Every structure is written in C-alpha cells, then in structure tokens.
Amino acid sequence: MAHIRYRQQHFALAADETVLDCLTRNGVAVPSSCRSGACQTCLMRASTGTPPERAQRGLKDSQKAQNFFLACVCRPDTSLTVLLPDHPAETTPVTVRGLELLNDEVMRVVLECHSPIDYRPGQFIRLFFDRTLCRSYSIASVPARDRHLHLHVRRLARGRLSGWIHDQLRPGHTVEIAGPTGDCFYAPGRPEQGLLLIGTGSGLAPLYGIARDALQQGHTGPIRLFHGSRDRRGLYLVEELRDLAQESPQFEYTPCISGPQVPPGYAAGRPSDVALRDTPDPRSWRLFLCGHPDMVAATRRKAYLAGAAMKDIHADAFSIDSHTPEDPAA
C-alpha cells in the first residue's frame, strides 16, 4: 500500500485515492480548484518517488523532469514524499480595461497585460482574487485582432470570483493572473480539416477565440460553431457571429435553444445533438467541446463512437468548485 509523506508525517493512501484527497483528509491544506488535472492550482513536487505520468499531463518538460505533478489526479502506486512548490504560482499583473455585460449573466472582461504574454486563443488563465483563491477563465481574444486579453465570466450563484468580478471589479483595477495553460486551441497543420466547435454557456469564450484564430491562420476547411443554451437569454455575441458568418463563407454559426421557445433563426435542441445531426460522419473532423462537463463528456463519447479520432477531440470542461468551506451544501 502506497504512503504519502509530507513534512514529518506519513499518510496511507486509500484505494484509488488521489494525493490531494489524502492530504486534505488528513488536514493538510493544499490549494486546489478544478479537481480534474486542468488548472494546475494543486501543483506539488515529489522529492522521493516518481509520480504517475497521468499526474504530469500539461506540465512543462522541465517540471516533469523535476517530478512536479498535479495532486488532484495523482494516484501513485508507490510511496511518494511530497512538497508544495517553493514559490507560489508565478503571477503577472494585468489592468482591467473593460467590463461589459454580453447578456444578463456573462461579462466580457478586458485585461491589459503589463508585459505581453504569449497565448493561444482557447487556452485559459487563472485570475486571482487573493493569494489563496483563484479561478480559471478561457481566453476569447485573438492576439492579431484584439489589443487586450478577453475573458467571458459567467456569474454563478454563490460564485466568489464571478461575484467579485461582476460586482466589485472596476476599470483601472490591477489584478494578478497566472498562465496561460491548456491545450484546447487551434494548432496549425491540416488546414483543410473540418472543425466542429460545440459549446454551452460561457464555453463560447474559447470557441470564439479558436474560430477567429483558425480563420486568421488561413484555415481553409469548414468551421462550424454551435452554441447552445436553454433559452435565448443564455446566448450572446449572436449578431457578431452572424456577421462573421457573412464575412467568411467557410464559417457557419448555429445558435441552439434546448427549451420550448425557439424563435426563427435558431436551431431547436442541444448544441451537441444539432451539431452531430448536421455532421453525422465526424470521422475526419477536429472537434472542440467547451462548457458544461456533462455535455463535454457525452459529446466526446458520441463523437468518438461516430468515428472521430480521440486525439482530434479537444475539450475544455468548465467544472465548478463546490468544495468551498463556507458552502453548507458541500
């Protein structure tokens, strides 16, 4: 049975337990957020033992070589001695240059980076409320087209960061971000390949960036974007996307409504269903799935079973951290 050694203590790992859960269970506070190996908040280092490869996905080669790993997905088969990194995440300051509601609940946040950062649209950054609390937001801007970094922040009930962003943040405020991270972006190569972009809620943020990035980089194949919500109020950037479709013949935009009221100009149904009905043979397509984790998992499965290659399915599941100490339901 594997053990985790932290400072002077030894903890036995329960079957299939992650390092994060084990440490948390034993009263050790390890920062965490997405609990799915994506945001890297739970980064730790093993000073003895080798963490499994799965727990190093997304890290830089230099980090992997030093046995850094992500505690929330680390299920080691052998014992490890672990420590929190010497230096907390490197953050960089940005100044808020714009705050604009795109619909009732989604705010476009425009951030000016004090020093330029190298990002691909579709990656995400972590925005820090303070040293201990951060959340990940996907990047919707395109470096060649947008002067600053754009995020789409959806207000969540009881959301600590989204509440702060919607209610307290003002243009001129300076905040800290870390990143960018993530591999849900348009990589050049195979310009004639069809791209299928499917999103719910603020999952439009990375897709809006990826679609425009692909066009910017001279993608020649069809680019089909399906954005869905239960009703019309949950959609946004509808006119901008219709304009983009007018300008670029290879780009098609389909707003989808899964609820009962479907006005003309909108497709009825969930975006994943509409998309796969529209593209029943996704075998050679590249897919980008962003938004609700259930939609992402179900669509990945449907698309894969319909023939899409696993490596051509890129996903960004927006999980909600419900492990907040003040949350009585947690």
Place this chain on the structure above:
Amino acid sequence: MTATKMSDWWDESHRSLYENLGGEPAVDAAVDIFYRKVLTDDRISGFFDDVDMERQAAKQKAFLTMAFGGPHRYTGLDMRQGHAHLVQRGLNDAHVDAVIENLAATLRELDVPADLIEQVAAIAESTRNDVLGR
C-alpha cells in the same frame, strides 16, 4: 521467479508475436476499433459508463499492448485490484468472454492471420482468473 527474470522470460517468449503484429502502431490502430466495440457492446458497456474516456482509452492501450505480447507492467495483483470493484458489481465469465470476442473481432477487421489471433486470445484468456478475483 524474481520480477526481473519474469519480465525477461515474458519479453523472450512474446517479442516475436508483438513484432509480427506490428508493434505499437498496430496497438494504436487496434485500440480505436476495440474500444469502440466495447463501448457499443451492451453486454459490457455498462461497466464503462462513468469512466473518463481518455483515461480508459489509455488503459485499453496498455491492455492491448500486453495481449499483443508487448512490454507492460501489469501484475496479476494489478488485474485483481483493478477489477475488484467491477467484480462486486457482478463482473463474470460472460463479460470476460465478450471482451475476448471483441478483441478477436478487432484483429479480424485488421486482417491479422488466425494463428496470431489465437495467440493474442490466449494471452488475454490467461488474465481471466486475476480479473475475476478467483
């Protein structure tokens, strides 16, 4: 046998099978076909309902690598521990039969000669008791 001697023995007796099948590229081609068959086979798909697809695909690749006689780090104990929670949910011989059936069908689709398919099936079969915790 010590662990090193066992893996030496394994490599020796199976190297030619793995090479004959086409090594890692063959495994990659087979995983896609095999995993799709498993996910759409009603007899066993239920066991894969709440797993992370990418993680599971990686496990399928590891399993196929072993079944093809390729290098792997599975031990009988790994197979036991890995499937114990499924045995509790009712995993039985019929399910193992279904998996081996899907494996053979995959190899036929890839035009693998019958004698090699038999060798792969035999390796898969050798894990039955560990998988079922017997």
